[in-house]
Amino acid sequence: MLRFKKLLHDKKLMSGIYAVTLVTALLILALVVKGPEESGKLIADRNGNIVGINRRNLDRSERYDLSLEIRDGSEIITRDVILTLQAESDGHSGIRISKAESREAEIDAAVDNMISGIEYSRGKKIKLPLKLPDGTAVRWMSAEQGAGPIIVIIPLMYVSLVILMAASSMKGDSTAAEERRSIMRGLPRFCNQLYLMMNAGLILSDAFDTISAGYETGKSCSSFERDLAGLREATDGHRISTAQVINEYAVKHDVKEMIRIAAILIENEKRGSDVIESLERESRYLWDERKTVARECGKSIDTKMSYPLGLLLILLIVITMAPALMNI
Secondary structure, three states, X not given: OHHHHHHHOOHHHHHHHHHHHHHHHHHHXXXXXXXXOOXXXXXXXXXXXEEEEXXXXXXXXXXXXXXXXXXXXXXXXXXXXXXXXXXXXXXXXXXXXXXXXXXXXXXXXXXXXXXXXXXXXOOOEEEOOOEOOOOOEEEEEEOOXXXXXXXXXXXXXXXXXXXXXXXXXXXXXXXXXHHHHHHHHHHHHHHHHHHHHHHOOOOHHHHHHHHHHHHHHOOXXXXXXXXXXXXXXXXXXXXXXXXXXXXXXXXXXXXXXXXXXXHHHHHHHHHOOOHHHHHHHHHHXXXXXXXXXXXXXXXXXXXXXXXXXXXXXXXXXXXXXXXXXXXX
C-alpha cells in the first residue's frame, strides 16, 4: 500500500502514464470512429446469408468485408472479399478480366468482374448476386472487421506499458534506497575520519583527499566509498570548494545527515565557525544511529527465521506422528 501511494506521488511516472493513456485513447477513438469509408447495413436472409447492402451515404465510398463461398459442383471454394462501393460522382474504371485457363482462374476472374460491378453500382440498396455469370452458386457471409483484434491488442499493450513503467520506477526507488543505506553505513566512518584529520591540523580539502585516497587503495569498498573516490578524481586540479562538492553529492542522494555535515563544512569555510566540535557531535550521533539500525536488523532476522523454524517444527511433528497413524 505504501509503495502504491509512493507511485501515485511520482510525478515523472504519472506524467508518463498520462501521455500513454492519451495516445491509447486517441488510437482507440480512431479505430472506433468510422472514417470516410463509413459502412451501411448488411441485409441478411433467414439463414444468415448476406443478400444485399443498404448504403448509408451515396456521396462517399463505403467498405464492406465479406466472405464469399462458391459451390462448384461438389467443391466449395471460399474467398475473402473486400467491397469498396464508390461514390456516385466516381466514374467506372472498367472491368478486370483474367485470361487464365484453369477453372480456379476462371472463378477468380468471374468474382473480380462481379465485385467490380457491385462496387460501381448505383442506388442506396444493392442486391448481391447469388450466381456467377456461368451459373455457379455463390453465398455471401459477413466477415469480421480487421480492427477487432487491434482494439483488443491496444488495451493489452497499454496495460503492459503501465506495468513496465511502474516496475521501472519501483526498481529505481529500490536502487536509490540501497544507495542511501550504503551511504548511511559508511557516513559515520567518513565523518569520524574527517573529524580526526581536521583536529590534527589538516584543512578540509587535504583531509578529504587523504580519506578518498585510502578508499581507492582499499580492497573491499562500498558504493559510498567508491563515489567519494570518484568525486576526488573528478575535482582533482579544479578550484572547487570541497564542502560544496560534498553538499551536491548529499543533495543528489537526499541524505539529510550528510547534508547537515556539508552545511557545517560550508559554514566553516564562510564564517570560520568551530567545525571540530560540530563534527565530533555529528560523529557520535551517526554511530549511535548506526547501532540502532544494526539492532533493528538483528530483530528482523529473528522474525525471518521464525518461518523456516515453524516449517521444520511441522515437519518434525509429521515425522513423529506418521508411524502411530500408520499403525491405526
